Amino acid sequence: MKVLLTGATGYIGSAVTEHLTAAGHQVVALTRNSEPQPARGWHAQLVGDTSDPASLAGAVTPDIEAVIHLAPPSGDAEVDTAVIEALATPLRGTGRPFVYTSGVWVLGATGAAQEVGEEAPTNPIDIVGYRPLIERRVLDEAAEGVRAVVVRPGIVYGRGGGIPAILVDRARTQGAPEYYGEEGVRWPTVHVDDLSELFLAAVERAEAGSVWHGVGESAVPVREIARAAGRVAGVAGDPKAVPAAQVAEVFGPLFADALALDQSVSGAAARTALDWKPNRPGAVAELESGSY
Numbered sequence: 001m002k003v004l005l006t007g008a009t010g011y012i013g014s015a016v017t018e019h020l021t022a023a024g025h026q027v028v029a030l031t032r033n034s035e036p037q038p039a040r041g042w043h044a045q046l047v048g049d050t051s052d053p054a055s056l057a058g059a060v061t062p063d064i065e066a067v068i069h070l071a072p073p074s075g076d077a078e079v080d081t082a083v084i085e086a087l088a089t090p091l092r093g094t095g096r097p098f099v100y101t102s103g104v105w106v107l108g109a110t111g112a113a114q115e116v117g118e119e120a121p122t123n124p125i126d127i128v129g130y131r132p133l134i135e136r137r138v139l140d141e142a143a144e145g146v147r148a149v150v151v152r153p154g155i156v157y158g159r160g161g162g163i164p165a166i167l168v169d170r171a172r173t174q175g176a177p178e179y180y181g182e183e184g185v186r187w188p189t190v191h192v193d194d195l196s197e198l199f200l201a202a203v204e205r206a207e208a209g210s211v212w213h214g215v216g217e218s219a220v221p222v223r224e225i226a227r228a229a230g231r232v233a234g235v236a237g238d239p240k241a242v243p244a245a246q247v248a249e250v251f252g253p254l255f256a257d258a259l260a261l262d263q264s265v266s267g268a269a270a271r272t273a274l275d276w277k278p279n280r281p282g283a284v285a286e287l288e289s290g291s292y
C-alpha cells in the first residue's frame, strides 16, 4: 500500500516507517520541513503543517491507499478537526484505512479496576482534554466509507527514546532516580517496535470504526522504571518521589499530571482480533538491556 504518514520524522513515526517499508508498503511522509531526508527510506515526501489544515489540501491524492496520522494535536480542537477532515474526506467511499493516533491518557485514572479495555468510557486528563472528541470525529468517518481506526498507545519506550528517556536524563541531572505522584503509580507501556507492528496490523486489517489499545504491559510500577532509569544513569538507589508542586514546576502542570497518572490498561483485544504479537523486552528490561 502507498501510505501517507504524518509525524514520520518523530520517535514513533521513524519506527513505523521502518516496519511499513519492511512489510512492502511505500511511505509518503508528510513533513513540515521541505528538506529532503533520503536516509529515511521514504518513497516520497510532501510538505504540510498540521497547525495549518489548509496546507494539507491535496495531500491525499487518489493513489494514497492509507493514511496514518501520527503528528501530535495542535492544542486547538477546531484545527485538529479540520486536519481530520482534510485527511479523511478524500478517502470517503473507498474503504481505505485512516488510522488516528490517540493515547491511553484519554482513559484517565483507571483506579483499582482490573485492566481497562477499549469499551471503557473515556475520562481524559487535561493534557488530552478534547482528544476523545477527535477520536469520535475519526470514527464517524466509518459511516462515510472510510476504514477509520483509532490506536491508543501506552507509554512508549525502546530505541533509547520516549518518556523513559526523560527519567534517565532526570536521574542523571538530579543525581538520583525519581518518579512522580503516588508510590504505587503504574503506567501501561509498549515497545516502539511492538507498537509499530500494531500500526501495521491496523492499516492492513482493522475493521472500520475500531479502537485498539497499543499496550504491551498493562501496568508497570513507575518506581521500577525509575529504578532502572537510575541504573542506566549510573545513580543506583531507591527512587525518590517528587512532590506534585515541584513536578509541575519542572514539566508544567499538564504533563506533570500525566506523569503521575495511575493506569492499568489492557492490550489484549488487539492480540486476539488483529493477531498482534508484542514480544520485545518489557520496559524495565529494555532500560536495563542497553538501548538507553
Ligand SMILES: NC(=O)c1ccc[n+]([C@@H]2O[C@H](COP(=O)([O-])OP(=O)(O)OC[C@H]3O[C@@H](n4cnc5c(N)ncnc54)[C@H](OP(=O)(O)O)[C@@H]3O)[C@@H](O)[C@H]2O)c1
Pocket: 006, 007, 008, 009, 010, 011, 012, 013, 030, 031, 032, 033, 048, 049, 050, 051, 052, 070, 071, 072, 073, 101, 102, 103, 104, 152, 153, 154, 155, 156, 157, 162, 163
Ligand atoms: N511517545 C509516547 O509515549 C506516546 C504515547 C501515546 C500517544 N502518543 C502520540 O503519538 C504521536 C507521536 O508521538 P511521538 O512520541 O512520535 O512524537 P514526536 O517524537 O514528538 O514526533 C512528532 C512528529 O510529528 C511531527 N509534527 C509535529 N508538529 C507538526 C505539525 N504542526 N505539522 C506536521 N507535523 C508535525 C514532527 O515533525 P517535525 O520533524 O517537523 O518536528 C514529528 O515527526 C503523538 O500524537 C502523541 O501524542 C505518543
